[in-house]
Amino acid sequence: MLLANLVAAHRHRKEQYFSARSQKESPSETKLQKQACQVVLNHFEKQYSKELGGTWNSVREILTTPQYWQYAVLLNKFSCSSEMESYLCLKNYRLLFPRPSSSFPQSLKCYISDVPGRFPAQKHRDGQLKQYYLLNAASLLAVLALEVKDGEKVLDMCAAPGGKSVATLQYACPGLLQSNEYDNLRFHWLKQTLESFIPESLMSLITVSPNDGREIGNLHPEKFDKILVDAPCSNDRSWLFSSDTQQATLRLAQRKLLSAVQIQLLRSAIKALRPGGYLVYSTCTLSKAENHDVISHILDSCSNVLPVDLHTLVTSMEYSEKSSK
Numbered sequence: 001m002l003l004a005n006l007v008a009a010h011r012h013r014k015e016q017y018f019s020a021r022s023q024k025e026s027p028s029e030t031k032l033q034k035q036a037c038q039v040v041l042n043h044f045e046k047q048y049s050k051e052l053g054g055t056w057n058s059v060r061e062i063l064t065t066p067q068y069w070q071y072a073v074l075l076n077k078f079s080c081s082s083e084m085e086s087y088l089c090l091k092n093y094r095l096l097f098p099r100p101s102s103s104f105p106q107s108l109k110c111y112i113s114d115v116p117g118r119f120p121a122q123k124h125r126d127g128q129l130k131q132y133y134l135l136n137a138a139s140l141l142a143v144l145a146l147e148v149k150d151g152e153k154v155l156d157m158c159a160a161p162g163g164k165s166v167a168t169l170q171y172a173c174p175g176l177l178q179s180n181e182y183d184n185l186r187f188h189w190l191k192q193t194l195e196s197f198i199p200e201s202l203m204s205l206i207t208v209s210p211n212d213g214r215e216i217g218n219l220h221p222e223k224f225d226k227i228l229v230d231a232p233c234s235n236d237r238s239w240l241f242s243s244d245t246q247q248a249t250l251r252l253a254q255r256k257l258l259s260a261v262q263i264q265l266l267r268s269a270i271k272a273l274r275p276g277g278y279l280v281y282s283t284c285t286l287s288k289a290e291n292h293d294v295i296s297h298i299l300d301s302c303s304n305v306l307p308v309d310l311h312t313l314v315t316s317m318e319y320s321e322k323s324s325k
Helices: 008-012 027-031 038-052 055-063 082-090 137-146 163-171 184-197 200-205 213-219 236-240 245-272 292-301 311-323
Strands: 002-005 071-075 093-095 110-113 132-136 153-156 176-180 206-209 224-230 273-282
Touching (some): 038 245, 071 082, 071 137, 082 093, 200 206, 224 245, 245 273
Parallel strands (some): 176 206
């Protein structure tokens, strides 16, 4: 049984460096302006300057500057047209992975731009598939690390809003994909996302379930070849730009409780994983308590779990990034 840990700092990696900003901002740049919540920022300053040391200065700049966030356009292989790809190229978007490989299959087409801004979203229309999904490019790391093969049984334990389930189906054709979400509102959001991107002919391969992730191991022991636990966490970027100071303060006070839930989710996932299967744990926080400490606890307490070295994947990504420029 193998466990791959994705360090949350990758979520905040600066994909592009901008040496200077135009004095007159474009409309797309204006939309990216956000006001950081000072209560949360002060908390992060205290915690992350201690946990990350000198690295915190550069991470802080990325985290507080929306222009640095790498928004991406993930094409839907079930509906996207060549005209859409041509339009993206016309708008100076480029393929994130221009050289197909075992890590980056040709079916996984994700476009990014070196210019700050967001591509317009498509509205949900009943009976009509969307051509692309908008996401932060770093979100694909978890799917890439999972290395799903055709025919495998896959569990996306905390799946809403559905981006990683959609990306998994672009990456490969699993024999079963169970997309699970416990929260009722997010469950319906997840269902709508999958209906917007996956043709009806493939929906028989997908199970959308509302189970408590902490119980899935007992419900489906040793069932899955690959499991993604993109765990509920103290979402740094979302929390930092919270407009409700009172809510932000409450979230920070409850932050220390999250690691216990994350450990419970992982223990359940390990039960649901077949011997020799792969499990990826990912978060969108930099918190040591929710990343390193959670993984260390699992490795120390579960003798049948081994860590996976992601060096090969990282090297492939670096090579692909150089090739795209």
